[in-house]
Amino acid sequence: MKFRTAANFCITLLIITIFSSSAYAWARHDLMTSEVVRDLGWLDKFGNMTVTEYLYDDPTVSQIKIQYYNKEYKELLPDEFYNHALYEKRKFFNGSPVGDSISAKQLLADFSDEPDWELDQNLELSWMQAFSGESQGYRHMYYPALSFHMPMGGWPQGQTPERAQHFYDLAKTSFENGDTYWGFRFLARSLHYVQDMSQPYHTRQFYWEFINLKDPFYGTIQTIKNYHFVYESYIGNLFRLEQQGEMPKTLISAVRYSLPVEVESPESLVKYVARRSYWQSSNTMQTSIGFFGESYMGPGAVSMSTEDFFYSIRRGDPAAKAFEQDVERRLTLFGKATKSFLEFARRDLKLDEYKS
Ligand SMILES: [Zn+2]
Secondary structure (H helix, E strand, O other), X not given: XXXXXXHHHHHHHHHHHXXXXXXXXXXXXXXXXXXXXXXXXXXXXXXXXXXXOOOOOOOOOOOOOOOOEOOOOXXXXXXXXXXXXXXXXXXXXXXXXXOOEEOHHHHHHHHOOHHHOOOOOOOOOOHHHHHXXXXXXXXXXXXXXXXXXXXXXXXXXXXXXXXXXXXXXXXXHHHHOOOHHHHHHHHHHHHHHHHHOOOHHHOOOOOHHHOXXXXXXXXXXXXXXXXXXXXXXXXXXXXXXXXXXXXXXXXXXXXXXXXXXXXXXHHHHHHHHHHHHHHOHHHHHHHHHHHHOHHHOOOOOXXXXXXXXXXXXXXXXXXXXXXXXXXXXXXXXXXXXHHHHHHHHHHHOOOOOOOO
């Protein structure tokens, strides 16, 4: 009995330690969002908004300095491969200084990445955050009801629905006050959480094929991290190359030609996207193993090299095709989530009647 208690304790400690890594979901919300908003003509009315200062009091986020523009903004070159999860976080956004102007399309793209900066870091939210990558992970990952996960399998876990609703409510207040800039900026933040749910690794904590028999604890968790990170970086870089005209626009098409669904609230949209994403996650994980290969199986940390990336994007074998098909489905879900959210905001906030 004593042994079992001690063993359970050790396992729990190990799992807590291992799950406490940061994750960012999609590496480039900005690029993907820019392709969705491109087709939304109603946003053109908000082509010239004045950037206003942040005058809101939001005690639920880390108190960080608000950024309006990025002096160091530089897009990667077509021959570069940037490992988003492992390198020091770079901010890919342009923005505009206070007093200058910006379009809603640009703003939504730029700041759909904002919640991945520091907003949700170093917060005490729940004892369960240790199982989801600390406070940031606990807000950006959501394991739907009836799914298997630690520590409370079966129960929904994570704050993503609430966070999407929180920023949507702030957007509503801003528009009511006539603050269009912050209205859209809060919408961009809210949108981020909805979009995160289309990344299957953010709705599923565990997949049986990732079990590492040689090292069941560290090996298994490192394996999950390896595949999660290579998945995000690979797609982020490939998407950029498509925009730069270096690759056929397969992922761009998937994002753009998706159809919206009827939405009740941002909170319910997050849950809807998370459920769909979770149901399809076995296929994502299986095709990830098939495509990236077994070298990403732990216990060591493995990441993609530049050579391997440029070789992999030109592969046409069955494993590459199966993976590509699955990624297209995920990005279609991303596009669907984004369009559904913005269409809901347009109607609910009566943005067509809004005097910009
Ligand atoms: Zn995120």
